Amino acid sequence: MGEPAAQRAMRSGDANVRTSPIGRLKERDAIGSRIAVRDAVKTYGSFHAVDRISIDIEPGEFITLLGPSGSGKTTLLNLVAGFQNLDSGEILVDGKPVHNVPTHKRGFGMVFQSYALFPNMTVSQNVAFPLRMAGVDRATAERRVAETLEIMRLTEHAAKSPSQMSGGQQQRVAIARAIVRRPKVVLMDEPLSALDRRLREQIQIEIRDLHQTIGSTILFVTHDQGEALTMSDRIAVLNAGRIVQIGRPLDIYRHPTDRFVASFVGESNLVEAEILQKRGSTLTLKNRAGYVFSAESRDTIDVGRATVLVRPERIAVSNEPTANSTPVNVTSAIFLGEILRIEAQMEGGEQLLIRCTDMADRPLPAVGDRLHVSWGAADCWVLA
Amino acid sequence: MTSASIGAEADRPADLDLVRRLKDPALLLLPALVFLAFIYLLPLIDLIRISVSGPSWSSYFARVFAIPLYWDSLVRTMQISVTVAGLCLLFGYPTALLIHRSRGIAQALIATAIVLPYFIAILIRTYAWMVLLGRNGPVNKLLVSIGILSEPAQLLFNRGTVLLGMAAVLLPLMVLTIYSSVARLDQSLSRAAMASGAGPIAAFWRVLLPLTLPGMGAGFLLVFVAAIGFFITPTLLGGPGDQMFAMHITQQADSVTSEGFLQALGVVLLAITLAVVAVAGRFLGFEFIWGGRKLTEATPKTASPRATGTRRRTLGASAADLIGWPLLRLFGRLPASFGTWTVRLMGGLVVAILILPIIVVMIISFSSASYLTFPPPGFSFRWYEQFFSDSNWMRAFWTSLVVAAMSAAIAIVLGASAALGIVRSSIRGKSTIMLLLVSPIIVPPVVLGLSLYSLFLRFDLVGSVFGLAAAHAIGGLPIVVVILSASLQGVDSRLEQAAAVHGASSLTVFRLVTLPAIMPGLAAATFFAFLHSFDELVLTLFLSSAELKTLPLMLWGDVNYRLNPVLAVVSTLEVLLVVAGLALARPVLATSRKATTQ
Numbered sequence: 001m002g003e004p005a006a007q008r009a010m011r012s013g014d015a016n017v018r019t020s021p022i023g024r025l026k027e028r029d030a031i032g033s034r035i036a037v038r039d040a041v042k043t044y045g046s047f048h049a050v051d052r053i054s055i056d057i058e059p060g061e062f063i064t065l066l067g068p069s070g071s072g073k074t075t076l077l078n079l080v081a082g083f084q085n086l087d088s089g090e091i092l093v094d095g096k097p098v099h100n101v102p103t104h105k106r107g108f109g110m111v112f113q114s115y116a117l118f119p120n121m122t123v124s125q126n127v128a129f130p131l132r133m134a135g136v137d138r139a140t141a142e143r144r145v146a147e148t149l150e151i152m153r154l155t156e157h158a159a160k161s162p163s164q165m166s167g168g169q170q171q172r173v174a175i176a177r178a179i180v181r182r183p184k185v186v187l188m189d190e191p192l193s194a195l196d197r198r199l200r201e202q203i204q205i206e207i208r209d210l211h212q213t214i215g216s217t218i219l220f221v222t223h224d225q226g227e228a229l230t231m232s233d234r235i236a237v238l239n240a241g242r243i244v245q246i247g248r249p250l251d252i253y254r255h256p257t258d259r260f261v262a263s264f265v266g267e268s269n270l271v272e273a274e275i276l277q278k279r280g281s282t283l284t285l286k287n288r289a290g291y292v293f294s295a296e297s298r299d300t301i302d303v304g305r306a307t308v309l310v311r312p313e314r315i316a317v318s319n320e321p322t323a324n325s326t327p328v329n330v331t332s333a334i335f336l337g338e339i340l341r342i343e344a345q346m347e348g349g350e351q352l353l354i355r356c357t358d359m360a361d362r363p364l365p366a367v368g369d370r371l372h373v374s375w376g377a378a379d380c381w382v383l384a
Numbered sequence: 385m386t387s388a389s390i391g392a393e394a395d396r397p398a399d400l401d402l403v404r405r406l407k408d409p410a411l412l413l414l415p416a417l418v419f420l421a422f423i424y425l426l427p428l429i430d431l432i433r434i435s436v437s438g439p440s441w442s443s444y445f446a447r448v449f450a451i452p453l454y455w456d457s458l459v460r461t462m463q464i465s466v467t468v469a470g471l472c473l474l475f476g477y478p479t480a481l482l483i484h485r486s487r488g489i490a491q492a493l494i495a496t497a498i499v500l501p502y503f504i505a506i507l508i509r510t511y512a513w514m515v516l517l518g519r520n521g522p523v524n525k526l527l528v529s530i531g532i533l534s535e536p537a538q539l540l541f542n543r544g545t546v547l548l549g550m551a552a553v554l555l556p557l558m559v560l561t562i563y564s565s566v567a568r569l570d571q572s573l574s575r576a577a578m579a580s581g582a583g584p585i586a587a588f589w590r591v592l593l594p595l596t597l598p599g600m601g602a603g604f605l606l607v608f609v610a611a612i613g614f615f616i617t618p619t620l621l622g623g624p625g626d627q628m629f630a631m632h633i634t635q636q637a638d639s640v641t642s643e644g645f646l647q648a649l650g651v652v653l654l655a656i657t658l659a660v661v662a663v664a665g666r667f668l669g670f671e672f673i674w675g676g677r678k679l680t681e682a683t684p685k686t687a688s689p690r691a692t693g694t695r696r697r698t699l700g701a702s703a704a705d706l707i708g709w710p711l712l713r714l715f716g717r718l719p720a721s722f723g724t725w726t727v728r729l730m731g732g733l734v735v736a737i738l739i740l741p742i743i744v745v746m747i748i749s750f751s752s753a754s755y756l757t758f759p760p761p762g763f764s765f766r767w768y769e770q771f772f773s774d775s776n777w778m779r780a781f782w783t784s785l786v787v788a789a790m791s792a793a794i795a796i797v798l799g800a801s802a803a804l805g806i807v808r809s810s811i812r813g814k815s816t817i818m819l820l821l822v823s824p825i826i827v828p829p830v831v832l833g834l835s836l837y838s839l840f841l842r843f844d845l846v847g848s849v850f851g852l853a854a855a856h857a858i859g860g861l862p863i864v865v866v867i868l869s870a871s872l873q874g875v876d877s878r879l880e881q882a883a884a885v886h887g888a889s890s891l892t893v894f895r896l897v898t899l900p901a902i903m904p905g906l907a908a909a910t911f912f913a914f915l916h917s918f919d920e921l922v923l924t925l926f927l928s929s930a931e932l933k934t935l936p937l938m939l940w941g942d943v944n945y946r947l948n949p950v951l952a953v954v955s956t957l958e959v960l961l962v963v964a965g966l967a968l969a970r971p972v973l974a975t976s977r978k979a980t981t982q
Contacts, residue, residue, distance in 0.1 A: 083575055103578040104587075110579035116572035120594040129590070132709050133581035177580060187579070 032060040032217030033184040035080065039089035042075055049075040051241035052089070057219065062211050064220045066228040067238030068264065073221045074189060076238070080219060081187050082106055093185070104133070109178030109216070111191040115170045117162035123173050124149065124158040130181045144180055151210070152176040168199040175207070179214055188220045192227065204230055225265045229253060237261050255298070255381055262309045262383060269310040269352050270383070275303055282377055288348030291326035294377035307383045312355040314379035317342070317362075318372050325374040328352060330365045340364060344371060407890075412805030413817060416798040416861060424824060424858050427835035428654070434838070435647035444648035454632065454649070461629040464546065464618070465611035469558075471551040472607045473600060475734050476558035482731030483559070484566045485724075496966070497735045501742065502556035503912070503962045505919035507936055508955045510617045511943055512741030513549045514540060515748060518947065520757040522744055541623040549621040552737050554610055558603040559734070565599025566592075584723035585715040602672035605664040609657055613828025615922055620943060629653055630830040634925065637834065650831040661826055670815065674822045674866045742959060749952035756947050767949040777938060777950070783849070784918055784935040790853035791860055791917035796910050798857070799864025806865070807872040818869075822862040832858065833926035840927055847929025855923050860913035867912065871905030872898075908969040915965065919958075 035057040042050040050072045057063050065073035078084045080091055082103035090097050098106060109130070117126050124145050131141040149155050152172045162170055171191060178186050188207075192200045208231050211218050222228055228235045229249040236246040237260075245257045256262040259270060273285035276292070285308060286292045295308050318325065328344035331351070335341075335358070342354040342365060354373065356362070365371060438444045448454050483494050501509060517523050517539040524536040539545065569592070577587035615630040622628075633649050636642045664672060744758060749767060751760030771777050805811070806818055824832070836855050837846075845851030875898055883893045921936040928937055935954065942951055 081575075081579060083578075102583070103575075104581050104583050107581065108579060110576065112572040112576055114570050114572050116570060116576035118573060118577070118591050118595075120591070129577070129582070130580035133586060133713065135710070135713050174576075177576075181581070 031184075031215050033094045034059045034092075035185065035217060035219070036092040036095075037076070037080070037089070038092070040076065040079060040086055040091065041088045042072075042079060042084060043087055048072075048241045050079065053238075053241070053243055054089075055236055055243060055246065057217055060215045060217055062208075062218045062220065062231060062233045064222060064228040064232035064235045065238055066222060066225060066235050066265070068223060070240075071238040072241040073223075073238045077187055077189055077219060077221045080185075081108060081110060106185075107181070107183055109181060109183040109186040111171070111174050111178045111186070111188045113190040113193055115162070115167075115174045115194075117170055117173055117177070119162055121161075122158070123154060123160050123162065123165070126162065126173055127176045127180050130177060134181055148176045148180045152206075167195055168203065171195060171203060172206075175203075175210070179210065179216070182214065182216075184216055186216045186218045188218065190222055191220075193222070193224070200227070207231065229265070235265075237264065239264075256309065256383065258383055259307060262381075267312050267353060267355070269312060269315075271308045271310055271350065271352075271380075272305060273308050274305055283382060285382075287346070288350060289326055289346040290348070291346070293324070293375060293380070295380045295382050296377055297382035308380050309383055310352075310375055310380045312341075312353040314375055315352065315354045315356075316374050317354055317356050321372045322374060325372040328371050328373050330367055330369040330371060332367060333365045333369075335364055342371075344373070408809060409805050410809035410811040412801040413809070413811070414805075416802035416805075416821060416865075417817075419794075419798050419854075420820065420824075420858070420861070423836070423839070423854055424832075427839040428827070428831075430838060431647050431654075431831070431835040432651055434644055435651040438644050444644045445652070447645055448648050448652055454629075457627050457629050457632060458652070460627070461612060464543075464550070464626075464628060465608050465614075467547055468550045468554060468611045469604045469608040471547065472555050472558040473604050475551075475730055476555055476603060477562055477600065478727045478730035479555070479559045479734040480562035480566050481727045483563055485727065494731070494735060497739045498556050498559050500959075500962060500966065501552075501738045502560065503915060503966065504742070504955075504958060505921070505936060506553050506616050507919070507921050507939055507943070508745075508958055509553055509741065510549055510620050511939070511947075511951055511955060512745045513545065513552065514620060514943070514947060515756060515758070515952070516741045516744055517545060518756060520755070522758040525758065540621060541626075543622070543626050546618050546622040546626045548737075549617045550611055550614055552741070553617055554607045555734060555738060557610065558607050561603035561606060562596065562599045565596045565602075569595055582712075583715055583718065585718065586712040588723065589712060598668055598672075601664070602668055605660060605668070605672070609660055609826055612657055612660070613653060613830060615830050616940075630828055633830045633834055637837070637926065646834065650834045653828050654831045657826060657828055657831075670819050673819075673826060674862070742955075745952045746956045746959060748949055749956040751949050751952075753949075756949060756952075767953045771950050771953045774950075776933075777935075777954075780933045780935045780938040783933060787849055787853045787856065787934060788914045788917040790850065791856035792910055792914035794854060794857040795860030795864050795913040795916075796906070799861045799909065799913070800868055800906065802861075803865050803868035803872055807869050818865075821865045824858045825862045829859075829922035833923045836923065837926045846927055847932045849932065852924065852927050852932065852934075853917065855927055856917035856920050857913070859920065859923075860916045863912045863916060864909040867905050867909040868902060871902040875901040904969075911965045911969055915962065918961075 035055075037053055037055045037057075040050050040053045041048070053072070053076060055063075065076060067073045075084065079086055082098065082101065086099065090099060092098070093106070117123075118129065121129065127145045127148055128141050131144060136144070146155070146158075149158055152175060154169065154172055154176060157165060157169060157173075162173060165173070171194075174191070178188075191207075192203055195203065204227060207218075207220075220228075220231065229252075232249055234246060235249055235252050237244045237252060239260050245252060245261045247255075252261065253266055256265065262268045262270060271287050273287040273293075276284045276286055278284070281296055281298070283295050283297050283306070284292065285295060285306060287308075295306075297306075316322075316325075321327070326346065328346050330342060330344050332343040333340065338358055339355050340358055340362070342356070344352050344354060346352055352373065435444055436442075479494075479498065483491060483498065486494055515521055519536045519538070521539075523539060524533070527533040528536060573591055573595070574587050577591045578584075582590065613630050614628055615634060618626055618628040619631055629649070630653060633646065633653070636646045636649065661670075661673070748756065748758055748760060750763045750765070751757070752762035752764035752766060753760055802821055806814055806821070811817070840846045840851055840855075843851075879901075880893050880897050883897045884890070888896060919936060920934075921940055924934050924937050925940070928934065939951055939954055942948070
């Protein structure tokens with residue numbers, strides 16, 4: 001892993017260019033900071049933008065704040081960045097409170113939704129800016145800028161002005177500027193939302209790879225649940241100024257704690273059902289259509305009614321009745337490519353959303369067709 | 385279908401062609417252009433013709449430059465104007481930042497404190513300074529009471545008061561110009577600078593300042609150009625040693641013997657103004673005059689060419705390494721509140737300078753004393769009674785109302801039509817036409833008055849209400865054109881298309897979609913055109929007669945003759961008029977600003 005690798009990479013394709021300088025970087029990079037937010041409160045008049053949020057972020061963790069607009073995720077990020085001051089509570093970075101540390105002395109890197117590249121500077125001047133502010137001498141700064149531009153595949157754009165570049169390129173420059181100082185913490189405020197889907201997915205992967213390499217703690221804000229699931233070590237789902245649930249992407253998706261998380265992350269069917277009996281952690285339930293099924297639950301509820309999450313892709317569909325199935329009437333069927341998206345009505349009137357993979361022996365159902373659906377205990381999740 | 389109707393259809397293209405030509409929105413520009421050609425361009429050309437009609441073309445000019453009085457005055461005018469523009473820039477920039485950085489009610493209050501004086505007559509604001517700094521004024525009283533002065537001193541009629549008064553009058557122009565360029569910036573830029581480790585001063589120096597440089601340039605030049613032609617403020621606040629160039633023109637205007645020489649004085653002032661504007665327009669784009677955006681700005685500038693000589697670059701770079709960057713980093717150690725407090729203090733001072741005189745004058749208008757003194761010994765409505773019972777004041781008041789209403793009507797009809805023409809037509813040379821329409825703003829009023837005087841004499845219009853209204857409309861027209869073309873550009877053309885697709889004729893589209901959308905702009909434009917005429921003094925000085933006296937003219941006479949609280953009453957009424965107008969126009973200003981900054 002040295003100069004020859006880099007030279008080889010220059011001649012060959014993109015993928016190699018990306019891997020080799022990152023590898024060089026890795027050897028001398030430190031781990032990110034530990035961030036702790038304790039009972040953070042920020043209000044605007046009577047509006048609680050951040051309402052007693054506490055969160056512990058491990059060194060080097062990629063954590064995503066996910067929530068709808070107005071949920072407080074950007075406010076929380078701005079509080080960590082130091083653009084705004086807490087009303088109460090505290091924020092600790094590596095155990096030290098940062099309340100009295102102004103933004104420019106926190107030493108973080110930050111990527112903005114609008115790129116926020118300085119239009120009066122070239123790409124390399126933009127990337128050099130944090131280094132010059134940190135007092136790095138010109139020669140070192142130039143070398144570090146060149147390295148960082150190489151990682152972000154921007155070398156040939158170094159002398160351009162930001163306005164001459166495409167949105168994707170501009171955002172890569174912004175990322176380069178955020179990481180050039182090797183900050184222990186990188187904050188990202190919806191950095192991909194201004195890009196088109198293809199570019200977004202590409203840069204998602206780049207950011208993921210970059211995180212693996214530089215080891216900084218990354219605090220990433222988005223309202224796009226797909227983005228959050230793809231990129232994060234952990235996701236904190238926010239609603240109305242509070243953290244509703246925090247966990248690994250798989251846990252958030254499979255085992256949401258409440259209706260909000262269940263419907264905000266991924267598509268969902270929330271089936272109302274009556275609890276018939278409980279055995280261990282398995283409940284037996286019956287819904288309005290009379291369909292009796294089992295479900296796993298972490299909670300202790302054992303009587304009354306429950307809301308059960310059934311993901312659309314977990315529903316098994318067949319044209320004929322099966323061992324434990326219930327009939328539904330198709331109200332809409334759309335072919336999405338690799339997936340069929342079917343909406344159907346159960347006998348009690350409840351609407352079901354079904355996603356099943358496209359297969360040779362499965363014709364696209366017509367409206368009014370009768371199908372038979374079923375799901376097992378492992379396919380559904382009882383919400384608290 | 386019969387053959388006759390087919391024949392009729394075949395004829396239609398020729399008719400259609402004519403109809404289409406008559407419907408060309410470019411024709412809407414004609415009324416305003418004809419109006420300006422006759423009452424604005426022609427007199428100016430005539431002015432220039434007379435100025436070169438001496439024995440040789442240059443003989444009058446040679447006299448202007450040969451007489452030390454005029455040469456000295458020209459130099460003095462330049463010095464004063466540069467100083468005033470510099471002062472306005474120094475104090476205006478922090479004020480613009482202060483508006484930009486405050487939120488909610490504080491922002492609204494500060495912005496009002498800047499905008500309100502902008503629309504109050506220069507004469508009245510200058511009068512307020514005379515009251516404030518007068519022998520019995522609050523400043524003298526304060527200085528005596530805290531023991532700095534043993535007895536009231538003459539604070540007026542020196543260079544200092546001229547600079548202070550002119551800077552105060554022109555500060556709103558500077559603040560608003562800079563504010564529009566600051567507000568246009570992406571707010572995350574300064575956050576990005578801070579996140580990159582730049583302290584407040586470094587972020588200001590490396591990011592904010594370079595990006596707002598065009599706005600600063602525009603503000604400086606607008607103030608400078610306005611200051612060159614200043615007449616009212618230096619006359620009232622200056623001493624014999626503070627004569628500015630425009631004052632000579634009014635002093636000479638009465639003597640018939642100076643025909644030709646007088647015009648030469650005007651042409652010199654005009655030429656200097658136009659030269660400054662031309663140079664400025666070369667760099668900033670002429671749009672700076674009306675606060676528009678340079679059209680070519682969108683084309684990306686190629687990154688600084690390498691050809692600029694590597695030697696100079698490395699020299700500059702090492703200087704930056706040695707001094708610049710370390711200095712910026714050193715400033716980064718200053719507490720973050722340093723910048724905040726600088727902005728607050730300087731902006732606060734500006735707000736005080738703009739608002740205090742007005743408040744003092746409003747308080748004095750309720751004084752019970754028979755002479756100007758502050759604080760008033762008691763309160764009464766005696767001066768209001770005197771104003772409303774004095775037939776001279778009342779007649780002048782009504783004359784002003786009538787003239788202003790007529791002038792606003794002329795300006796709005798011509799201006800609205802011209803704005804439609806300029807926005808909706810695809811005529812070539814739009815920016816030249818716009819420049820012509822807006823140019824009356826930059827011509828010194830003294831020069832305009834002088835040139836109109838001979839036109840009015842020839843057509844026997846001196847002292848006619850209509851003539852005066854038309855003359856005022858020269859300055860009202862640009863206001864209307866700028867506001868209305870901004871609101872027209874803000875109209876979503878998709879709405880109009882949607883109406884047309886669903887069956888509305890073009891007239892119906894205009895009535896149902898376009899007109900409601902520009903209605904607020906129309907109202908604001910009418911108000912400002914009215915106000916422009918209502919406040920106008922300099923042209924009126926040239927064009928009115930003993931029988932035709934407007935309110936500003938009466939004020940002017942009284943300010944020079946005796947300072948009494950009746951003037952404060954008129955000032956208070958004017959302030960109330962402007963406040964009411966601004967309150968009505970508030971929603972409009974917000975939208976039209978949005979439209980111009982897009």
